[in-house]
Amino acid sequence: MADEGAQAPREEQASRQPVSAARRLRYLAPMFLFVALAAALGVQLLTGDPGKVPSALIDKPVPEFALPPVRGFEDAGGFATADLGKGEIALVNIFASWCGPCRVEHPLLMALAEAGTVPLYGINYKDTPDDAERWLGRLGNPYTLMGADLDGRTGIDWGVYGVPETFVVDGAGRIRHRHVGVLSQYDLDETILPLIEDLRG
């Protein structure tokens, strides 16, 4: 039955009037629409890291916090909101001894501290005092000021969801940039340091 149908004469189709160019374009419109949509979605799908969430705190003042010093590093005192926004741009780095990537970026932070381009402050996130002391003792302490966020509440106030995170805080105490994950020399040279230059005007 299906075969019979396939053999049905086709003259009828040939007798139709030719399709005008405008009409043909209209038939193609859905395809163009599809291609445009696929391209737009494809770009979104393939670029950027979906795991990276923009900070809700960009251009907002740093949260209120006052952290005690990390054990073994009491000399510099703790780290609090009042230490930021005193006219000087600063980097705030959130780290922990239990965090592997923090160890990866640590030498870069040491070099940054050595160079003294920008003050570097640290928040030791959900660490035990013992571990933090041992980690910093062995690898070195790049932070001018450092506070221990033992219960992680200050981290949550900063919107932290994965250590390490690094924030650029301007002279007025507003958060201007957030970097999630390991800080690389490239991030520093291409994003962070130029931004600091910009902010210094």
Place this chain on the structure above:
Amino acid sequence: MRAMRWALLGAACALWLGLAAGPGLAFTPDEPLGDPALEARARALHAELRCMVCQGQSIADSNAPLAQDMRAIVRERIGGGASDDDVRGFLTDRYGDYVLLDPPVKPETYALWFGPAAVFVAGAAIAFALVRRARAGARGAGAEPLSAEERRRLDTLLDDDDT
């Protein structure tokens, strides 16, 4: 009989899990709120807040340390008399709308909320217009009666169908 066997198997699994999850494992159960009504509200909120570490899960489903901390914060605030919106506000202030598993309805999300319905309505309108035009065409000049030749071919085709 079969149901019985499944029930027994289920009970055995439950028993095994119960033993396996005994004290000494890293999992620390949350401390529920004393008031069941408040606890129910806290749990409802847990289910609608995103675990920022795992991202595909709610904080109710996740055992990530950050999710535990967020659950505790929700309980603290609910227990302290905060409204559900206060708690949502507290977390969106820190993590943005992304922390809500259901994106809020606002101008930036109109396309998300109303886009599918708009596409559906547009599609229905196009389909309706096409059908109406086809019908109008069939009723009008396009509808010539079948010629004798066409009638004959149609009959053969229809007859073929019966065999």
